[in-house]
Amino acid sequence: MAPSLEQIKAALATVQDPEIRRPITDLGMVKSVDVAPDGVVRVGVYLTVAGCPLRDRITRDVTAAVSKVEGVTKVHVDLDVMSEEQRKELQAKLRGSRGPEKEIPFAKPNSTTRVLAVASGKGGVGKSSITVNLAAAMAASGLKVGLIDADIYGHSVPRMLGVTDRPTKVEDMIMPPVAHDIKVISVGMFKAGNSPVIWRGPMLDRALYQFLTDVYWGDLDVLLLDLPPGTGDIAISVAQRIPTAEILVVTTPQLAAAEVAERAGSIAAQTHQHIVGVIENMAWLPCPHCDERIAVFGEGGGQAVADALGRTLGYEVPLLGQVPIDMRLRAGGDEGKPVVLSDPDAPVSAELRRIAAGLGKRRTGLKGLRLDVSPVRR
Template structure:
C-alpha cells in the first residue's frame, strides 16, 4: 500500500549504519559495502550490498539483519536485498582500511602503541586442562564485555574450535583472514584448515610461519585481550611467541600433583630467557567436591602454590596463584558440546573459580606498555 511519508536517503543510510558485518563487526556503511539503496512510492526499498567474497558464509545473516534494520524505518513496506561482490580494488582498499592504513602485513599486537593484553597460556605437560582454561577464560571475559580473541597455537593438539563450538571455516579476503566468532570470541586454529581429523606434521619453521600468519594475516580488530593456547612444553611455538609478540605475558597452568608442578615450573621459567612477564599461575583439577561438602584431593595438593613460590623466587617478582579450579565433569561436558562451563553452568564451582581468574586478568585488560606518551625533550 502506498505511503504518504517516505523515508529519506539519509534515514535509510542511517538504518544501514546500525548493521554490522557479522565477521568484521563494523558497520557495513563504514566498510563501503552499500552499493545503492532507494525507495519507491509504494515504500519498497531496493538495496544492493557488496560482499567481501562471493562465497561469504554469513550472507544469509547479513541479508536478515539488513532487512530487519530497514523494515523498522517509518514508511518502509518491503525490502529487497541484492548481493554483489567487491572488486579487487575494493577489497584492497578494505584491507588497507582494516589494517589501519598499513597495506602490508604486520602483527598489530607487536606495535608500540598496542593496548591489547596478550596472555600466552602455557603448561609444562599435556593433560592439565590448559585448553579448557583458555576457552573458559575467553568466554568469561567476552561475557564481561571485553573484546577477546583466541589463537589455538597448539598446532599438533588443536582442540579450541570444538570447545568453543566453532564449525565454520574462516572467510579469506585475498591474503586477509576473517576469523569465526563464537560467544563473541574471535577464534583461529589450524584445525579450521585441515580436513577431518588429519594430523599436522610440521617442523619448527612451518610452526613459526603458521603462528605468524595467525597473528598478522587474521583481522582481529581492536581487541582488549588476546589469549594464545600454547602447546605444552618449551618448544618452537613458545620461542616464536616471544619473538613475534615480546610483550606477551605468560600464564602457567598446572595440576596439584608435584610431578606436574615441577614440569610447569620449567614452562614458566622460559620467561627468564625470553624476558617476558609471568602474570600468574592457575591450578586446575585441584580437588573433587563430594556430596557431603568435603574435598577429595585426587591429584594431591600444593602444586599450584609451589609453582607460584618457585617462579616468584626465580624472577624476583610476584607470580601469584590466581585460582584453583576444582574437578568437575561439567567442564569436560562443556568442552565436548562446545558450550564453555562458565556459560553453560555458570553457578558450578569450576565456573565460579574460572570467572575469578578471568576477573583478575580483566582488570588489567588494556595497558600502556610501549605506548608513546607524546613527550619531547626540551632544550637547556
C-alpha cells in the same frame, strides 16, 4: 507514507558485518538503496567474497534493521561481490598503509592489548579448557577478545567453542570466525577433516606469524594464545614475536605435573617475559554426599609452582585460582558451549569468572608505552 532515504541509511548503519564487527555503511558494503512510494525498499549489499559463509546472516540483519523503519512494507536484499579494487580499499581502510614487511600489531610499543600466553608443562592438565572458558568469561563481561589456537599439533579450540565456519579471505587479510563474541583462529580451520599436522619448527613459526599478521583482529582488549605443552618452538616464537606477552601457567595439584609446569614457566627467565600467575586445575572434587572437598590429585601443586617460579624470577608469582573438577567443564568442551556461559552459577564457572575478571583488565596509563616525542632544545 514511505520512509526517507536518510531513515533507511540510518537503519543500515546499525547493521554490523559479523566478521569485521563494524557497520556495513562504514565498510563500503552498501551498494545501493531504493525506496518505492509504496514503502518497498530494495537494498544492494556487497559481500567481500563470492562464497561468504555469512551471506544469509547479513541478509537477515539488513532485512530486520530496515523493516523496523516506520513506513517500510517490504524489504528486498540484493547481494553482489566486491571487485578486487574494492577489496583492496577495504583492506587499506581496516589496516592502513603498511610497508613491505608485515607488522604484528600486538608487538608495537603503543599496543594496549593484553596478550596472555597460556602454557603448561605437560598435556592433560586442561590448559585448553581453561583458556577457552577464560576467553568466554572475558567476552561475556564486555571485553573484545581474540583467541589463537597456537597448539598446532593438538588443536582443539574450534571444537570447544563450537566453531564450524571457516575464515574468510579478503585479499591477503583473513577474517577470523566469531564464536561467543570471541574472534578465533586455528590451523584446524584450514585443513581437511581430522588429518594430522606434520610440520617442523620453521613451519610452526610461520603459522604463528601469519595468525598474528594476516588475521584481522581489530581493536582487542585481550588476546589469548593456547600454547602447546612444554617449551618448544611455539613458546620460543611467541617470546620473539610478542616480547610483551605475559605467561599464564596451568597445572594440576600432583607433584609430577607441578615439577613439569615449573620448568615450562621458567622459560620466562630466559625470554624476559612476565609470568602473570598460576592456575591450579582439577584442584578438588566436591563430595556428592557432603560439603567436603576430595583432593583426587593431591594438594598444593599450584602454590608450589607459584612459589618456585617466584624464587627463580625474583618477584612474587601469584596463585590466581583453584578450579575444581566438574563434569560440566568437560561436557561444555565437547558440545562447544563453555561452562561459564552454559552454567554460570556452577562453582567451576564462578572460579573461572573470578580469575578472568582479574586477567581481563586492559592496560591503562603510560607505563611501558613508547611516546613518539623528541626533546626540544630551548
